[in-house]
Amino acid sequence: MNTTHEVLDFVHDGHKRYLPHLSIDCVIFGYHQHQLKILLIRYHAHTKWSLPGGFIARDETLTQAASRILAEKTQLNDLFLRQFHTFGDSPTRLNELGARQVHNITYSKVGVTIDQNNWLADRTLSIGYYALVDYLDVVVKPEFLVDEYCWRDVNDIPPLLFDHNEIIETALLTLRSQMYQQPIGYNLLPDKFTLPEIHALYETILGRQFDRRNFRKKLLTLGLIRQLAEQKKIGPHRSPFLYEFDSDTYHRSLEEGAVLGF
Template identity: 65%
Template structure:
């Protein structure tokens, strides 16, 4: 929503276009400065940050809705996207008074008031999706009701609106389990990368340390990455080889147990 007219139309007529009780919350993972990060937003007159999200259109598939919402936030398409959980048990999702008050603070910028029986005040279930994006490729799109965006380290997540901290926790657990099943790293790293970069990525995601020599041997033995002839010059005496993911291996599920140890 780019202006107050869009907001007013959404508040008054959104229930005609969207399913009133079903939303999508997106945990957008990026990797930068050897740290896994999550994109957060802060809405107008809200103290706490939130996850990007939105409602599902009445004739829209869930995954199509998630891709649309992510495009609106990042301007990226063809993202790695994974549905991981449905959220509806938190008491905050049953407290329509608190939901109504929060909405009134946000939508006050457009001079719109949300009543107790308004469709936005009702209980909403949320489908959680996580996305893996190239941090450098993300273009943040300004929105009328959003006052700020921030990439936050996964180890420094502040208290968030509603049950969004729980959503992030669930997404991270899923990501950590799936890193042993598929080549998660190829969605977070550039096309060509150094060994220390992929080594740091896996350590950041799994929050544990790996012996660098064994890590390299494991990746090469699996055929997951290929050492290129190219080098990256990063200093007078430092020109490490570049690596790339092997698509024949990286685009298929790993065999059971293939990635359990480094």
């Protein structure tokens, strides 16, 4: 929605094109050299930040909806979004009044008031999706209703709208537990990478430090990475071996339920 006309149409007739009661929120993790951040947006006239989110069109799949919503709110395209949890337990997901107040502030930009019969005032559950990108590689362009955006460190997230803090916590827990089971982060490293590079990625995302030799051994045992004969030329006395992700082994292991290498 990039014009007043589009927003007014959405408020008044959106329920004809979108499913009510159900939204999608996107947790976009941004990694770069020892930093892990999350993309937040601030809707018009709000003091609190929130996650980019939106509604599911009646004729699109859930996966299509997640990609479209992220693209509309941020202009980010072609991210690999993974669904991780659907949120419907917190008080803010039961309290319809809360949603109405929040929308009233946002839509003050176009001068409309959300009355209690408007579809946007209904109780709404939210399906969470996450993606992991290099935040220096992407350009965010917020839409009409969004006043600004920021990349905020995962250890410094302020109180957000609705239950978005809980959504981020769950996303982070999911990302961390899946780091060991899936080649997450392959898009954040060059095709061939050094041990220090992948070690830094894992330490940053997991938020803790661990011994580099044990780490190497573990990833090799799990079949997540493979050591190459090739070495990287850094200087006369520094030429570390290169590694690559081993997605074949990973997928076979997962299918066989043998991720831990029984």
